[in-house]
Amino acid sequence: MDTKKLRQKILDLAIRGKLVPQDPNDEPASVLLERIKEEKERLIKEGKIKKSKRTASSDKYHYGNVPFEVPDNWVWTTLGEISNYGDSINVQVDRIKDNDWILELEDIEKDSANINQFLKKSERSISGVRHQFYTGEILYSKLRTYLNKVLVAPKEGYCTTELMSFNTYGVMSNKFVCHVLRSPYFLDYTLRCGYGVKMPRLSTADACKGMIPLPPLGEQQRIVAKIERWFSLIEQIEQVKNDLQTAIKQAKSKILDLAIHGKLVPQNPNDEPASKLLKRINPKAKITSDNEHYPYGWQYTILGEIFTHNTGKALNSSNKEGIMKSYLTTSNVYWDKFDFTVLKQMPYKENELAKCTVTKGDLLVCEGGDIGRSAIWNYDYDICIQNHIHKLRAKIDLCVAFYYYVLLYLKENNLIGGKGIGLLGLSSNALHKINVPLPPLAEQHRIVQKIEELFSILDNIQESLKV
Structure with missing residues (x-):
C-alpha cells in the first residue's frame, strides 16, 4: 500500500467536497466569505492591519473559470482574500530571548509536517531575521513547496523567513486551509508558478493569487475531523509496515546466524x-x-x-x-x-x-x-x-x-x-x-539453497509492502 498516494487521494477528495456529505443546514460559504471581508474591513479601519495590495478578488471565481467543480454551497476564493499571507512580523535575532522556540525548515518532516525537534535560541547558532508566529497560525514553506511542509503552529515562536506565518482572521478553520495547501491540486499550482531551478520558491504574489475552494465552516470542521481520522489509520498502517520491515531484517539476520553456525540445515554423515x-x-x-x-x-x-x-x-x-x-x-x-x-x-x-x-x-x-x-x-x-x-x-x-x-x-x-x-x-x-x-562442500550448497529460499519469501513480503 502506497500510503503517500493514499493521503494525497484523501486530500483531493476533501477539497472537492467528496470526503464528507454536505449538510443543507450549513450556512453557505458565500456568507462565510462576506463575514471574512467584514472582519478584514473592521481590522483595517481600527488600524490593526493594513490594506494589502496583494489581495485578489474572488468574484470572478464564483462562476466558471475554476480549476474544478465544487458543491453548490461552496465558493471559490483566493488565499490572499481569506488570509493575511505576506504580512509576517520580522524580528532581529538579537531581540529574541534565549528560551524562545526557533523553528527551522530542517526541523519539519516532509509530507507529514511533523516537528522533529524543538530547539531554543540558546541551542542554535543563528543570526539575521526571523518571522514571529503565534499558536494556531499557519506555517507554510514557500521554499521547495513539493516537500509539503505546512502545519498549524502548536505554540508561539520564531521561524526562518522561508516559512510564511499567517492567519485567517479567526473566522474559518486554519487546519482546513493547511489541508488545501498540502493537496495535490495546490501543490501542482505552486510547481507551475514557482521560480528558481535548484531551490524553487513560491512568490508572495503568486501565493496570494492561489485559488482556494471554500466550504461552509461546519463542513470544514467535518472534513478536518475525517482527514485526521483517516490519517491516524494510515499512520497505524505505516507503523505496522515499519514493524514488519524490522521483523524481516531481524529474520534475515537470524537466518544468517543459523547458517554460519551449522544450524540452518541438518548435517549429512x-x-x-x-x-x-x-x-x-x-x-x-x-x-x-x-x-x-x-x-x-x-x-x-x-x-x-x-x-x-x-x-x-x-x-x-x-x-x-x-x-x-x-x-x-x-x-x-x-x-x-x-x-x-x-x-x-x-x-x-x-x-x-x-x-x-x-x-x-x-x-x-x-x-x-x-x-x-x-x-x-x-x-x-x-x-x-x-x-x-x-x-x-x-x-x-x-x-x-x-x-x-x-x-x-x-x-x-x-x-x-x-x-x-x-x-x-x-x-x-x-x-x-x-x-x-x-x-x-555438499553442506555449503544446501545452506545457500536454504538461505536463498527463505530470503526469497521474505523479499516477496517486503516487496508487497510497497504496493
Whole structure:
C-alpha cells in the first residue's frame, strides 16, 4: 500500500467536497466569505492591519473559470482574500530571548509536517531575521513547496523567513486551509508558478493569487475531523509496515546466524568432511578436531587459506598505453549486485591483465566505504577492477555464494572493520586473516539453497509492502 498516494487521494477528495456529505443546514460559504471581508474591513479601519495590495478578488471565481467543480454551497476564493499571507512580523535575532522556540525548515518532516525537534535560541547558532508566529497560525514553506511542509503552529515562536506565518482572521478553520495547501491540486499550482531551478520558491504574489475552494465552516470542521481520522489509520498502517520491515531484517539476520553456525540445515554423515577439503587445498593445513562453535565435520580456517586474493590496478591518468579495458570501481559494487550505469575504461598492459581481470565466479570485496560489501561476478564475460576492490578466487571447488553470506553476516555483526586514519579500509592482510567456517562442500550448497529460499519469501513480503 502506497500510503503517500493514499493521503494525497484523501486530500483531493476533501477539497472537492467528496470526503464528507454536505449538510443543507450549513450556512453557505458565500456568507462565510462576506463575514471574512467584514472582519478584514473592521481590522483595517481600527488600524490593526493594513490594506494589502496583494489581495485578489474572488468574484470572478464564483462562476466558471475554476480549476474544478465544487458543491453548490461552496465558493471559490483566493488565499490572499481569506488570509493575511505576506504580512509576517520580522524580528532581529538579537531581540529574541534565549528560551524562545526557533523553528527551522530542517526541523519539519516532509509530507507529514511533523516537528522533529524543538530547539531554543540558546541551542542554535543563528543570526539575521526571523518571522514571529503565534499558536494556531499557519506555517507554510514557500521554499521547495513539493516537500509539503505546512502545519498549524502548536505554540508561539520564531521561524526562518522561508516559512510564511499567517492567519485567517479567526473566522474559518486554519487546519482546513493547511489541508488545501498540502493537496495535490495546490501543490501542482505552486510547481507551475514557482521560480528558481535548484531551490524553487513560491512568490508572495503568486501565493496570494492561489485559488482556494471554500466550504461552509461546519463542513470544514467535518472534513478536518475525517482527514485526521483517516490519517491516524494510515499512520497505524505505516507503523505496522515499519514493524514488519524490522521483523524481516531481524529474520534475515537470524537466518544468517543459523547458517554460519551449522544450524540452518541438518548435517549429512555421508558428506565428505571439511578436513579432507582443507587438506586438498593445503596438505600442511592445521586440522581442528574439536570445533567448539561448529558442528562435527566442519573446520575453522581463514579466508586467505581457501581463496587467492589480490586487488586491481591503481588509477593513474598518466597511463596511456596498453589495451583499453572496462573496469569496475567501488561505486559499481553493491551487496549482491553491480551497477553498470557509469563504467570507465583504462589501458592495461599484458602483464597486468591476469591480476586485474575478473572471471565468472570470482567474489569481489570492497576495501573502503561500506567496508566489506561484496558481490559475485556471475557474468559470462570478463572485466577488470581497480585497486580498491579485492578479487577472491577459490583455490579449489567451493560454494562461493556461501562465503558471500559469511561476509554479509560478519558485516552485519560488525566483525569486519578497517584500519586507518580518516577513511578506513580493509587491507589485503586483514582480509587474508578473517576467520571463517569451512563446512563440507555438499553442506555449503544446501545452506545457500536454504538461505536463498527463505530470503526469497521474505523479499516477496517486503516487496508487497510497497504496493
